[in-house]
Amino acid sequence: MKLKFDGFIIALIFMIILAYIFPDIAAYMDGRFLEIITSVGVALVFFFYGLKLSFNEIKHGMKNWKLHLSVQLFTFALFPLLVLLFRPFVHTETQEQFWLSFYFLAALPSTVTSSVVMVSIAIGNVPAAIFNASISGLIGVAVTPLLMHFFLEVEEVNVFAELYLGLLFEVILPVIFGLIIQPYWGKWAHKYSKALSNFDKGVVLLIVYGSFSESFMNDIFNTIGTTYLLSLFAGVIALFFTVYLIILILVRYVLKFNREDRISALFCGSKKSLTHGSVFSKFLFANNPKMGLFILPLMIYHAFQIIVVTIIAQRLGKQKDEN
Template sequence: MKFKIDKFVLSIILVVLLAYIFPQLGSTSSSIPLDSIASLGVSLIFFFYGLKLSPEKIKSGLKNWKLHLLVQVCTFVVFPVIILCFYPLIHSEYDKNIWLAFLFLASLPSTVSSSVVMVSIAKGNIPAAIFNASISGLIGIIVTPLWLGLFLNTTTNSYNLGDIYTKLIIEVVVPVILGLFLHRFWGNLAQKHNNYLTLFDKSIILLIIYKSFAHSFEENVFSEIDAFAIMTIAIAVTVLFYLVYFLTGFISNKLRFSAEDKITAQFCGTKKSLVHGTVFAKILFPNPSVMGIVLLPIMLFHALQIFIISFIATHAANRKEENPIYLDLK
């Protein structure tokens, strides 16, 4: 079985390398207004996100409430609670920053496009996947800052929840609402050109990643992070993924979900959105040099989840219908 390396993952690696070689373009003294471009780009991302959301599909998707509840609880409660268990192990400022980066990862919403694509490949419940992936992004606008606020408020005066939500409302909520309002006029057009919009989304994400890492390299933020530390973070995100994946599968079996619903629960409940992570980090962490560390776990998790779920989805697509426990890969 052949696996293709995701082009977006390769693009991220290239952008980080460019930030290391040419950090001056992303510095505060740069003549290119990357901050303004990124802020405008973030607003457009969420405008297009709202434009593609169908209010009718959201309403009809509410029927399978047990599945939706499981996915959202795993996404916004189970992930953060697992990370909270490691809070007593923090002994230094470096440990605190890494732990906050993991808490940020854990509190993010699920992905949209990749979740739906993988569920489709695995022959799961596609309408439920679309509903959960879409609604997860809206919930994350409220929940992600709340989780971070519980700990950042105690350590820094620069994190003001009121200011954060004001910025979120201006850059995220208003564009989403405007997009939803215009869905009936331009929704079909947005769906027709979805590939171009996805390319735009990824371009803005790469721009933010470049600027964040350029600042981080200039400030020597990664001086304490060596190859061993990166390997440790990679192992940690792998363990985190599998913990939630098998827990979601276990609960799905207890709730007697169909094979299709179990696929959706495990695929949507274990994903984390790099798109939301990047744009939220830009708002939640005003210091651009800190964003490099904050984004490191989610970037590793993003690459990991694509590889693992691709393998599982391909395996699931070839399952025999009489074998309902195929997702456990026994």
């Protein structure tokens, strides 16, 4: 079995190293230059996202409502509820920071591209994966900030002014504009979907660089130890397999989905979007020097989910071919 190498993970690691060696680049023009570049980049990412959405696909996909409702509940209810179970054990500032970084991960929407690709490899319900991954991103624009603002300090983030206003101009309006002109430019977006996907990744890399540069300049990582980092890795692995096993039990024995729908529910419901997470962190943790720590579990989860789900998808696809 050949495991496809993901260069994006290496690029993420490189940007963290770059932020460590040259953090001052992010401070050029008091940080305004990088902020403008990323803001324009984010707006374009979501404009292209809207441009690739199809009203006909969304309308057709709504027929399998039981599967779609299940996936969205896994994404926006199961994940946060699992992390909320550990809230009573949070007592110190470090524990609060650790817990909040995982809750942020849990509150995010599912991925788009990788979910569809993995479902395709496993020979699952690809149209359902496209629908759920696309709708998840749109739902996340409203639900993720709502889930998060209950646990954010008002002094750190003005939820109603900075967060939603920023999301309006950089996320919601670009998506709407993309949807409006989709009938005219949709084919172009699908034709160059690979190039647009690379553009998305480039914007994420810029946000990651900016986040970690600020954290390194404020010596945030010097305040945590090896135990903290090891706990992050252990927590990410435990969260992924817990969610995956719960979804597997539900779709097989409770909801009794067929094979194709089970695969779509498993892969879409257990994944989290690094693209959306990077963008949302830009608003949710605005001017917070610990931003790098808050997105670290998400980056670990992103890498882990790609490796594990790729292996699972290839095995499921091979089993289908043999039958």
